[in-house]
């Protein structure tokens with residue numbers, strides 16, 4: 202899955218780390234946007250082995266977008282702003 | 293008197309406005325980083341689009357609501373970023389979580405304005421990356437300036453289907469198609485001669501006309517069959533049947549789907565408010581009177597969380613609930629305002645009933661989903677597994693209602709507590725048992741209403 206940046210994208214670039222890889226995002230991105238508008242393509246693997254997941258509701262209700270942020274633990278990627286230097290793993 | 297308002301969408305803002313007018317300083321909580329709710333959600337700092345680009349035909353209302361919101365913040369105990377995850381009865385307490393810290397707030401009364409979320413029907417392939425709710429697709433655009441894919445299909449029924457597709461078109465996204473499961477005749481019949489809210493109706497027709505004029509494939513009376521795709525790449529196509537019965541494939545790399553919205557009623561449920569099935573809305577709704585009073589002392593409800601009415605109704609209902617609370621507490625209330633709002637709410641209710649008939653929940657589509665469909669995406673329970681739970685020959689006997697089926701199959705036991713699949717699961721079970729969804733019951737709410745991080749520690753303990 203690839204989010205397409207359409208409008209309102211003239212924001213400062215920030216860096217974060219996904220699975221040990223240095224990635225770029227824009228200030229104000231949620232982690233979901235930061236990962237899926239980049240090369241991330243998915244957020245986690247279903248614990249039941251039915252494949253990758255990338256969120257569903259984008260409003261903090263379905264809990265399908267969990268990722269793990271160093272220092273914060275598991276968070277909802279759609280409801281967490283990507284901060285510069287964040288270290289993120291797929292849940 | 294300590295009063296709390298949960299939610300800062302249209303309902304919450306107008307409730308707080310009335311409380312402040314009466315001289316109160318309510319505790320005001322919203323899980324989101326800012327107020328506005330779903331329809332008038334604001335992007336984070338640094339985004340520059342104006343109200344017109346963000347909210348289209350609703351720009352004036354959005355601007356007015358935001359102005360009131362911002363003016364109320366300093367004169368209330370405003371706490372954004374705060375989840376209310378439980379309500380205690382005695383003493384009346386709100387259990388909250390903010391920045392990983394749990395706390396409890398004593399209150400005498402609370403107005404719950406918790407809003408709604410998309411009502412969905414699971415399809416084979418709906419867990420693939422690239423599939424979101426219609427509301428989710430809209431949030432990606434509104435709050436993040438992004439489209440959910442390069443070539444996006446929209447599927448479902450209801451006003452949000454056309455609105456979101458139109459907003460994507462305006463923002464320059466590529467739209468593969470807009471597929472409406474409701475036949476044209478159903479809509480025409482329900483809405484004919486019923487322009488109780490002509491403005492809303494006119495807006496809807498305008499969106500459809502603009503999409504068609506842009507040459508976008510628009511089809512009605514469709515049946516979705518499966519979402520196709522693979523692994524990380526996600527969605528590649530939608531397999532569907534048109535109104536003439538022809539099977540078709542639509543290339544797309546993302547899909548937004550939804551069939552109206554359903555109330556977020558978990559807090560009302562935990563507070564002990566009785567919940568009933570509303571056959572017109574085809575939703576479980578908390579019981580309340582026209583003013584938003586419930587049978588639980590000190591608990592008032594307003595907005596879509598109290599039964600779906602849309603944003604304009606939410607604003608009026610918020611003000612009414614606050615007025616009811618003031619009157620019950622013996623504080624000065626505004627009877628003239630209440631009379632005016634109640635008359636408008638009654639007119640809106642008639643329009644709403646017509647809308648529900650025009651865009652009915654596709655119960656049959658849910659009931660007939662293929663056995664292999666993942667029904668509960670949290671716990672990966674298939675429709676077939678749920679149907680098996682309804683078999684009397686099974687080891688535990690037939691599950692007569694959803695909560696037993698939950699115990700048998702883990703359906704709705706996951707992190708979303710059945711918010712996403714609950715309605716569709718009830719249809720599957722009801723069809724197999726040969727009864728109505730109202731008899732099947734609903735998945736009962738449980739605290740916490742959303743999962744708490746493991747590190748959450750009570751603030752008091754922290755201080756000790």
Ligand SMILES: Cc1cc2nc3c(=O)[nH]c(=O)nc-3n(C[C@H](O)[C@H](O)[C@H](O)COP(=O)(O)OP(=O)(O)OC[C@H]3O[C@@H](n4cnc5c(N)ncnc54)[C@H](O)[C@@H]3O)c2cc1C
Nearest residue numbers: 299301302303322323329330331376406407427595596603
């Ligand atoms: C994703 C989505 C998009 C929508 N877009 C539109 C649209 O564009 N146009 C339209 O007419 N309608 C739209 N709707 C319908 C919408 O429900 C109503 O128009 C309107 O927003 C309802 O207002 P409300 O005040 O009742 O609730 P909402 O606007 O939903 O506000 C509820 C608020 O309560 C907060 N909240 C909920 N539970 C808790 C809790 N436990 N603790 C703390 N805070 C909590 C939420 O964060 C939210 O800010 C949308 C619905 C959804 C779900």
Ligand code: FES
Nearest residue numbers: 256257259264279
């Ligand atoms: S996508 Fe549903 S909670 Fe984040």
